[in-house]
Amino acid sequence: MSETVMRAVQFDRAGGPEVLRVRDVPAPTPGSGQILVRVRAASVNPADILSRRSRIGGFPRGTGMDYAGDVAAVGPGVDDLRPGDRVWGFLGTGRRPVGAAADYLIATRDQVAAAPASIALVEAAALPTVGLTALQALRTLRLHDGDRLLVVGASGGVGSAAVQLGRAMGAAVTAVAGARSGDLVRDLGADRVLDYASIDSHAPEQDFDALIDCHGGSISRYRRMLRRSGRGVTVAAKGFPFALLSRVLPGPSIGVVIVKPSRNDTQALTRYVDDGHLRPVIDTTYPLAAIQDAHRAVETGHAHGKRVIDLRALPPSRG
Numbered sequence: 001m002s003e004t005v006m007r008a009v010q011f012d013r014a015g016g017p018e019v020l021r022v023r024d025v026p027a028p029t030p031g032s033g034q035i036l037v038r039v040r041a042a043s044v045n046p047a048d049i050l051s052r053r054s055r056i057g058g059f060p061r062g063t064g065m066d067y068a069g070d071v072a073a074v075g076p077g078v079d080d081l082r083p084g085d086r087v088w089g090f091l092g093t094g095r096r097p098v099g100a101a102a103d104y105l106i107a108t109r110d111q112v113a114a115a116p117a118s119i120a121l122v123e124a125a126a127l128p129t130v131g132l133t134a135l136q137a138l139r140t141l142r143l144h145d146g147d148r149l150l151v152v153g154a155s156g157g158v159g160s161a162a163v164q165l166g167r168a169m170g171a172a173v174t175a176v177a178g179a180r181s182g183d184l185v186r187d188l189g190a191d192r193v194l195d196y197a198s199i200d201s202h203a204p205e206q207d208f209d210a211l212i213d214c215h216g217g218s219i220s221r222y223r224r225m226l227r228r229s230g231r232g233v234t235v236a237a238k239g240f241p242f243a244l245l246s247r248v249l250p251g252p253s254i255g256v257v258i259v260k261p262s263r264n265d266t267q268a269l270t271r272y273v274d275d276g277h278l279r280p281v282i283d284t285t286y287p288l289a290a291i292q293d294a295h296r297a298v299e300t301g302h303a304h305g306k307r308v309i310d311l312r313a314l315p316p317s318r319g
């Protein structure tokens with residue numbers, strides 16, 4: 001690799017999107033067992049917003065947890081990937097000086113896998129965090145063919161992956177989404193759509209075998225929609241207190257899922273994409289210079305697809 005300096009987004013204090021800066025920093029070199037990835041694109045996730053607002057963890061801090069790109073170099077002991085290979089992955093939620101919103105990143109074994117061949121890298125970057133979260137949550141639910149699955153927050157990143165993966169696993173999917181997202185979630189494979197704004201007037205009781213909650217609000221209400229034998233999980237931190245409480249309440253208990261990097265699971269996502277079962281849903285693609293705008297969009301909490309940072313896109317010219 002000839003470059004010694006690269007662009008990376010960093011911030012020096014907790015705060016709003018305005019603390020994010022695109023800086024020149026030293027490009028990393030891969031150590032033993034590490035892979036140097038030239039990042040083509042990274043996505044913005046709600047956890048990036050939490051990290052940016054948090055005083056806990058050192059500074060300067062980077063942003064971005066998932067990416068797609070190609071291998072630039074490998075360290076000693078890596079013999080299953082070669083320079084030029086198309087890869088993608090999830091770095092985990094740990095706080096680090098440089099994240100995925102950078103020209104290059106260092107990945108370890110569990111943080112990298114072959115990227116899907118059937119979609120562009122800029123599209124693929126939308127999927128690792130949300131796809132792994134949905135996959136690991138659905139696995140916890142032990143879905144059986146024909147199970148009735150309720151997905152709350154179905155138009156968001158995790159929800160849109162859960163609708164598609166749930167369907168691929170043989171479930172009949174009912175999506176809870178906002179009014180403007182009905183067509184989107186039907187198109188992803190939901191058999192039925194319930195509007196979260198009016199759920200109380202038309203929610204069926206004890207009708208579902210499985211629940212994945214990707215919003216965290218009103219989770220006790222959604223739990224009542226589970227059969228007594230039903231299984232539920234939430235991935236949203238807002239839902240964690242009720243999930244713990246549900247263990248001592250009569251009725252189905254709600255589990256908590258926290259996504260972990262996994263090469264096997266990332267490879268499974270690659271197969272789901274290449275088999276046509278999973279596709280990314282992208283709202284907007286931004287150049288690196290517009291990272292503040294991407295964070296502003298994600299922190300509204302109203303997603304109609306992912307916000308992706310394209311590292312090779314040029315900023316719009318000012319005229």
Ligand SMILES: NC(=O)c1ccc[n+]([C@@H]2O[C@H](COP(=O)([O-])OP(=O)(O)OC[C@H]3O[C@@H](n4cnc5c(N)ncnc54)[C@H](OP(=O)(O)O)[C@@H]3O)[C@@H](O)[C@H]2O)c1
Nearest residue numbers: 046153155156157158178196215235236257258259302303
């Ligand atoms: N535990 C983990 O490891 C893990 C991993 C990834 C994400 N998460 C968490 O999971 C949550 C979802 O992440 P994400 O990436 O999918 O977020 P996202 O893309 O921002 O999606 C949020 C979704 O919530 C929906 N929503 C808003 N208000 C709602 C309401 N009152 N009832 C039901 N749905 C509502 C939004 O729909 P509208 O746009 O129609 O309002 C949107 O589809 C976040 O809290 C995130 O931090 C946790």
